[in-house]
Amino acid sequence: MPNQACVRAHTNIALIKYWGKRDETYFLPMNSSLSMTLDKLYTDTMVVFDEAFSQDSFYLNGEKQGEKETQKISKFIDLFREEKKTALRARVESINHVPTAAGLASSASAFAALAGAANLALGLDLDPQRLSTFARRGSGSATRSIYGGFVEWDMGTCSDDSFAVPVDDANWDIGMVIVAVNQKAKEVSSRIGMKRTVETSPFYPAWVESAKKDILDIKAAIATKDFIRLGEITEANGMKMHGTMLGAEPPFSYWEPDSIVAIKTAQALRKQGIPCYVTMDAGPNVKVLCRLSQAETIKEALLEHFTEDKLIITKPGKGIRELTA
Template sequence: MPSTATAHTNIALIKYWGKKNTRLNLPTTSSISLTLDQFYTKTTVTPNSQADQLFINGNATDATRVHNFLNNLRQYLGDFEPLTVTSNNHVPTSAGLASSASAFAALTAATARELNFNLPLTTLSRLARRGSGSASRSFYGHFAIWHEGIDDTSSFAESLNAPAMPIALVVAEVSDAAKKVGSTEGMRRAVTSPDYQDWLRESAKQLVDMKQAIQHSDIEKIGAIAEKNALSMHALNLTARQKPFTYFTCDTQRILSIVSDLRHQGILAFATLDAGPNVKIITTLDSAKLVEAALLSELPALHVQTATSGSGIIYD
């Protein structure tokens, strides 16, 4: 029988941007994320007798990355027959909305279920990390922390067991096109920035402050720390010694300006961005509509959507 799992994507509030071991996908920093209810991947795996196959939203796709990842799972779980992977992705792909996080989390969970492995979430997160680092965090609802670790065993994610709070994320989708500089290449360039070591030290301090803000349900402090962390991360891209670049577009800059204006008007709004031009605005459920209206008043063609805290892995 086929096995199906659904994983929601997550947005990093304290970013992962750089690898100290590319083979194991070990990050240079620990990170904290919020799982989102509106963006998810539903994946079904079915054994077949020929070769690993991948279908995304009904279309056959090059399965090289998935095949390599499944071979990693075979090394850990033992050899298993080829799989047909059918994935319905409700996240724009390669546009900085962490589509790979939900995709590899769902694939890992569905494969383990198909093989009758009842693995703890920490182990699943460690396995999924090999396909996409951010996938390690998508096994958990609400807030999660991914420990950078020092080796394959110690680099995993777990829930922060945070209190419920009326946090919301307004997603301003500037583009759903695949980005020109992929995340892996972007990180490779960013670590050449002369400011990279300073960013690592500051990120470690921000991680401690973020955990405290989350436990106190202080959404304003959560937003302020996340915005500073994200903008300093993107500054690394501009100061890279090897092929400096940016994910920002003119619309990205306009949205950042709108967010700043909203704060000056007394509306809680802070921006964060992953590897792409799309901006996510951290706010409260009560203020989300105000943020949406402000964005659309200046950029009427912009696609906006409000997400709230999402759930962890779901099995069908």
């Protein structure tokens, strides 16, 4: 039995957002979501199980992590230990490959890579769909990082069928320009933000209804490779999600002044005939969905307002895979 494995998982950006849980223990979402896996941003994680270890340990970018971070990882690995019926402790070493200053810490690639490595290291042989239900228990968005291209996280009816489904390899002139916007105030964590929104925002039920339609529409756009429609639905869905937060009590927003600068730049490009569409997550960064062949032109326009190190061009990425020495 192999007792160690190293797996790479890429992060993903939701085009139809996950915002709110119907079950906080099992990370079951209120609505299905759909994302694009990104080529440039990923996590490599090595997991070793060994009888010689008396406790789990966790190293991130070469630094030993404290008790709180390690406990989070331990709790997640417990899911795999239960499945394998083993008490073996693990050493986890993760390297986050995120371009400098991107400000895009990602639990999606982290938990997908850890899930993939734990699965292989324990010889569990979980198929990707089942594996995605495990990744989900670490972080909702990690469910989708198991696969590459466009991926749906089907909300399902219970823990066993709330999993990721590959939709399309996105290999049709699709790109994304990430605008890393400086953050001034400390953000509300996505976990707390979504909970507050579900519990207090009067806009929330409308969001859930609207997201149901958006996911059907975006899948139709993907099926016909209709980029304009894909972009329109993406931008509108993200705006609706951010709208729910303005209705929460107390209200909150992740937007910074520079987020608006990036949005206006994308809108101006659109008026000039370059199709590009924005989406934002639980932070001030703006992601511009575009034709990969036009990404450099879009970057040029953004360079009028942002420095080079804040702009990252990426294309769709692959699903998780084992790294062999």
